[in-house]
Amino acid sequence: MLRKKFFLINLSLFPCLMVHASNNQVTENDEKVLQEAEQNITESGLNKQKVKAIQKQQLKKSIKKDSSGVWKNKVLLGFNSASGNSFKQSISSNLQFQYTQKRVQTNFGWAYGYGKDEDGNVNERNSSYNVSLKYLINQKWFVNNEASYVSDSFDSYYRTAQILIGPGYRAIDDGEFYLDFIVGPGWRYQKPNLNEDGLDSGVRRENTNEPVAFQQLNFKWQILKKTSINFKLLAVEGSSNNAYTANIGLTNAITDNLALSISNDYTYNTNILPTYSHYDNKVNVQIQYLF
Structure with missing residues (x-):
């Protein structure tokens, strides 16, 4: 149960981190948190393909928002x-x-x-x-x-x-x-x-x-x-x-x-x-x- 809660908390970090990534402004601390979150999600049973799919979806949303002017x-x-x-x-x-x-x-x-x-x-x-x-x-x-x-x-x-x-x-x-x-x-x-x-x-x-x-x-x-x-x-x-x-x-x-x-x-x-x-x-x- 504790591992499942930790997985949900880390998954919630992705929308914020991907906004930084879309603007090419990811700091070293952001990259570290992103790596830790990805590792915890993988250990919790979610495969890396699913992780990449979530990242790609958030990136598309960020780009679409930026291009609207x-x-x-x-x-x-x-x-x-x-x-x-x-x-x-x-x-x-x-x-x-x-x-x-x-x-x-x-x-x-x-x-x-x-x-x-x-x-x-x-x-x-x-x-x-x-x-x-x-x-x-x-x-x-x-x-x-x-x-x-x-x-x-x-x-x-x-x-x-x-x-x-x-x-x-x-x-x-x-x-x-x-x-x-x-x-x-x-x-x-x-x-x-x-x-x-x-x-x-x-x-x-x-x-x-x-x-x-x-x-x-x-x-x-x-x-x-x-x-x-x-x-x-x-x-x-x-x-x-x-x-x-x-x-x-x-x-x-x-x-x-x-x-x-x-x-x-x-x-x-x-x-x-x-x-x-x-x-x-x-x-x-x-x-x-x-x-």
Whole structure:
């Protein structure tokens, strides 16, 4: 009777161990426990063919689960404050979708900003779209393709479209720290805003349709279980203008699905109109909900 109970206990270990095996993350301790369990099962009267059949069945279930893909979606709503060439406040919203399946990660984002001045006149109205596709070559190298489109009624450009494609290298990814680098070519198209009101960024109002080169750095630090810091540095260089953007953000989880997000965007443009500043700054305070 004691041997039979021991056999049942060890058989229950197989589903957990096989999940590790399917991800190629079996530790030496896991292998030792697996060998001991297999030995005890064999001694209890179950032949090795039956043991292998159980293992194969659990492995198929794990692979099927992994190949179904994972969704990570969130919506953000909050307040935006701009300074530099313009001083104004607006409501900001953001919707983001992420789908990961095996080696491919797809992201889609939509953001909208709207605001009025003290006299009740609209002084902020913009929307932006972003789509990216990341393909993992191995644990360190990947290829990143990204396309973005911005429509802004109160900027130097009514329309801005940009495509950036390049290889990336993941230098650190240990659960606490994450760091990667991306470089490559791209293309930039901009339609100028010819209204006098559309000079918030101070960038020269010229037609832009040109190749560009870019460099990007992404960093994340999980300070505490519910608190993380994100940093992104993007440099896009072309014949009409070089734009350097630094974004730093702090996210603190309130519940499993709710979090407070604070971020700061700092942009430097090289080619600007006279009397305007090279610098623009935006602060975002938002409530984030995961679904």
